[in-house]
Amino acid sequence: MQYDKAKDQFIQAWGTLGSAWGINKAMGQIHALLLITEEALTTEDIMEELKISRGNANMNLRSLMDWGIVQKVLKPGERKEYFTTGKDILELARQVSRERRRREIEPVMRVLNEVQEVEGNTPQVEHFKKVTGDLSGFTKQVDGALDKFIRSDKNWFFQVLMKLMR
Amino acid sequence: MQYDKAKDQFIQAWGTLGSAWGINKAMGQIHALLLITEEALTTEDIMEELKISRGNANMNLRSLMDWGIVQKVLKPGERKEYFTTGKDILELARQVSRERRRREIEPVMRVLNEVQEVEGNTPQVEHFKKVTGDLSGFTKQVDGALDKFIRSDKNWFFQVLMKLMR
DNA sequence: TTATATTTTCAGAAATTATTGAAAATAAAA
DNA sequence: TTTTATTTTCAATAATTTCTGAAAATATAA
Known part of the structure; x- marks a missing residue:
């Protein structure tokens, strides 16, 4: 080509x-x-x-x-x-993660926390709290892992990937 | 509220x-x-x-x-x-990963592989091969991890997250 | 200072994407 | 079969996003 x-x-x-x-x-x-x-x-x-x-x-x-x-x-x-632009792909991924975390994950986590404050104990409300709570928990986990990735060095990342693959 | x-x-x-x-x-x-x-x-x-x-x-x-x-x-x-819709958030994440992998990661990997076939050995071409090669490698790693995640069960996921966080 | 090079802004145009609503298609009931 | 309920399609319209190009702003040089 x-x-x-x-x-x-x-x-x-x-x-x-x-x-x-x-x-x-x-x-x-x-x-x-x-x-x-x-x-x-x-x-x-x-x-x-x-x-x-x-x-x-x-x-x-x-x-x-x-x-x-x-x-x-x-x-x-x-x-x-x-x-x-930097030519280090891992650093690029890190920077994109950092920004998306700040721009999208954080706002969504804020809303998830807010709506958890919903009043009432009807089945409807209970279900709402369950689902948004689950989402919130999942998001927190991903956010934590992402944070680790962002702060990590090259070795850490590849070590983790290795662990993941085995 | x-x-x-x-x-x-x-x-x-x-x-x-x-x-x-x-x-x-x-x-x-x-x-x-x-x-x-x-x-x-x-x-x-x-x-x-x-x-x-x-x-x-x-x-x-x-x-x-x-x-x-x-x-x-x-x-x-x-x-x-x-x-x-299913209320299991982890299963939701898995399904979204599966689809994005199929729809976006796969096509990009195909292009990255294709363009690696570029002819010539000028510094320009060498640099092009280097960058797209790095991208390809990174994408493959992520793709592999994603594949593992998609096939995994709940325990696996949380175990990995735990490992990641420590 | 004035002249010149360069970047930024932004109103309007173009392109893209999302939405409507009504007609056509489909499917179940009578 | 015909009637009725329901879903799907799609041309037209609306909304949104992106892009242009020229004017304004900025910065450097003369």
């Missing part, structure tokens, strides 16, 4: 995966492009490669920086800003 | 969480409603509770059945169809 073809397929796939997981397609594509490019790129490079507008590129680069997975690089004596 | 308020908050939160993870809001809300309702519900019940149209309810119920997390219940002597 030709490099340009492979590159395009990868960028496309990364964008599609993003969409399926609630991430803007362009955001996924920019990330993919930065991943496979060793050097940092300018907004214009990205606009050109992905055929998107300046506004679009700028907005999604900002989002990626908000997620903490893309960094601005300033080159001495250059006026333009360059962008790059 | 009043039951109706708690119920509404929970349904709302479940819909929002769904959206953030690439699942249609109404789908999440229907699932939430079925979760907290012990008895099976008809399409009309759902339309009324969530104030959505028949088409919408029908479409999203079908999607939920495609995901394997909602079941049709036929009541003897009744013409209407009823719908319900």
Whole structure:
């Protein structure tokens, strides 16, 4: 397979995966492009490669920086800003976990705790408390494991995976 | 907190969480409603509770059945169809994992394998192979662990979580 | 200071996704 | 069979999200 073809397929796939997981397609594509490019790129490079507008590129680069997975690089004596992303996949997974935990798991846990305060002891209410309690318990467990993963080092992760597989 | 308020908050939160993870809001809300309702519900019940149209309810119920997390219940002597969802949260997580694996992880792994076949040995191509190779390796590991989880029983899961936490 | 390069913003347009509602299809009952 | 209940489909519409492009803001150089 030709490099340009492979590159395009990868960028496309990364964008599609993003969409399926609630991430803007362009955001996924920019990330993919930065991943496979060793050097940092300018907004214009990205606009050109992905055929998107300046506004679009700028907005999604900002989002990626908000997620903490893309960094601005300033080159001495250059006026333009360059962008790059870390190439360590495990660190990437860790950062995405960290953000999703903060953005989605935490709010859901807050609601689950709140609604547990429901009044009454009809079967209906009891069932509601049971289900939301179960969800809350499960979420807490996952959250704890995720926290451990986020704080962990490379070795820990692979050791755990090994344990899991046996 | 009043039951109706708690119920509404929970349904709302479940819909929002769904959206953030690439699942249609109404789908999440229907699932939430079925979760907290012990008895099976008809399409009309759902339309009324969530104030959505028949088409919408029908479409999203079908999607939920495609995901394997909602079941049709036929009541003897009744013409209407009823719908319900399993109340076991761990089993729910397992089923969602199973489907996401099939729908998203598998296609991505296929692409990652394909693009590894890229020709050339320029630094650019070498870097591309390195990054997609790393991604592929990471994905395989996660996929394996997920597979184990899907096939596992309740005890296994909690034992693993315990190990993870210590 | 003024000129120039670069980034950011944001209103409007385009594209995508979700929803409605009524007609068509299906299935059970009479 | 016909009638009635119920589900499914789908074209039209609405809502939401994404994208554009040009103007405004910012920053650097002259």
